[in-house]
Amino acid sequence: MDLNLSPEEKDIRDWVRTFVTKELMPLEQQVLTRERNHEPGITHDELKALQNKAKAAGFFGIQTPESHGGMGLGAVMTSLIQAELGRTFVPFRFAGDADNILFSATEEQQERYLLPTISGEKRSCFAITEPGAGSDARAIRNTARREGDEWVINGEKTFITGGNEADFVMVFAVTDREKGADGGVTCFLVDRDMGWTSSPIDTMGEWGPAALSFEDVRVPHSAILGEEGHGFDLAMQWIGKGRYMLPANALGACERLVEMGMEWARNRKTFGLPIAERQAIQWMVADSATEIEALRWLVLAAAWQVDNGIDSRQSQSMAKLYGGVKANEIVDRVLQMHGGMGYTRELPIERWYRELRLLRIYEGTDEIQRRTIARNLLKGHASVRGHLG
Template identity: 40%
Template sequence: MNFQLNDTQKMMRDLARDFATKELAPIAAEIDQEERIPKEIIEKMAEIGFTALNVPEEYGGPGLDTVCKVLVVSELARQCASTAEVIAVHTLVNDIFLKHGTEAQKQKYLTAAVEGKIGAFALTEAGAGSDAAAAKTKAVVDGDDYVINGSKCFISNMGPTEGDYVVVIALTEPEKGVKGMSAIVVDRGTPGFTVGKREEKMGIRGADISELIFEDCRVPRSNLVGKEGEGFKIAMMALDGGRIGMAAQALGICEAAIAASVKYMGERVQFGKPIGKNQGLQWYLADMATRTEAAKALILEAAVAADNGQPLSKLAAMCKYYASENAVWVTNKALQIHGGYGYMRDYPIERMYRDARIVPIYEGTSEVQKMVIAREVMK
């Protein structure tokens, strides 16, 4: 498969690289330490168009493809995985409205994305992680409204003050199980909807991940996204696209770890010579680079498949599984190359190591990805 980038894709890659280098690199450690992304960073990304990457021109966006999304997310992740996380999840929400939303919803939420409003997606519950079908949050019809009761946990892009709207997967017909799940959009500030505990995390500390609580939360039935009973299907389709975004985040972390290792190997002198002269460490680097290029190829193949409307589940699971596991492996090797210094916060590899560790867990664990891959291969 030919992965030559077109002019637009090259432009977006370079734009994201320039932004990440100038705006994120100087404050990445601060974002991690203070556990927040400055509001002005989100505003600047909106001005550039990153919050509306996949929003069509008719709604004010650039209407870019999935390859562009991969390039932007990976470039952001090279400097700040937390910021990359925000864009990866937010563009997933854009996709939900693009594929399943009414015209009124597209006008409202895709236009909001252009303006820099940030969307969230709420599927996971305390008793329904990998087993998403076990979700218990309910949305009961009452006249022209849904009344939502329940809670969600580990929800990205929602914090005490951050996050503007969320697509919630809830049971509208509990007796039907997964076939009774529906997708409903809820705006921040809706009575009965509150953001609970903001999680304190090992990595991606700047990204908001919180508990969401719904207590007699009343929203119009026009907030239904797609049709009743299609919520689980919508969620699984969204996760296919979302997994490509998370794989791109993993790719950026890997590329940053390799670059940091090359720099350190040229500077660090032991036994009278730079450690980069040691064949053993060169072999570490060779393995890191080869595996990362393989991950990139899988990610781009999945992105092209998504843009061509091809079946996505297997490729999305493969690229997310391989890229995320590789991110943990590569950052571990990079930390080993750095030795004791790599364990200290003076060097960014410590942060990369922590950031990488979440990627094999969210948007479907590696074990879930292998289940999906095996199921598709055995068809």
């Protein structure tokens, strides 16, 4: 069991660490100020400039195959990169990536959607969640009715990440009610100019999801992604592409938060001593560090399984569940360590507090992860001994 990174892997991680420290962290105060004025933390042009800096150093298409101009990095390396990016709340992502299910598109669809997404000419969004179908994705009501060589799409989608900015949507609709999710749901690639609309949803955090509306939106039969009736399989492929990425990002945030908490504890004095000398604070630090280390290995174990072709759904659910719960506990502790200052907007802790709360909801709630984990164990699909058996 080799727990060390190769020299190349260290170089990649360290470059991202330096990039985050020198290019992103100095923007944090600007991001906070803009967000409090209900403006984007960084503009599209600013994001593009940062992405170009990274691209000049070879960081483009982190998981995009080399055949499509990307780095083609594996899951473990990607999770390490995501943890480094998680150390700041500046909304940055490397350019050159595309939704994994777009790689299963036809050659014509790849020319129209995949390649422009990789190059940054187009932006996509994934739309399966509906007002009455969140965790229960099989309950979707959005419909697509065939009329000759066209499909007519009607319905609503909600909490769609990137929906307000997207040029096209991968939308899932019921095409055969009698067959249900297994054989009756189809994915369509639909350009915005085909008629669907979006409106922003105001949330307690800075995540800006959208509500999408489809009213007699007509698309050609060639707009189907994958096979007719097999949309749910694609949806699960998209959802399962990397649940380990979310707790990986939270891992970086937790590291940074605890570092902030320790620095504060060393300097803040009460009754003549730094609060770092107080047992209550020491226990907060100790518990947080232990949980961070446990989360690190849950994330890396899930990612390692992905890289080695092992079914990692159980491990990813565990990482997602543990990461969401513990990240919220850790940010709460760090806020408590800062006392009243932690509750103010002078420090970014309250910002992280709101952001990390989302981790327990989107891309599978805590309850859904627990349901998945327990079912796999009770039905014998997984063991409490882990994948080593």
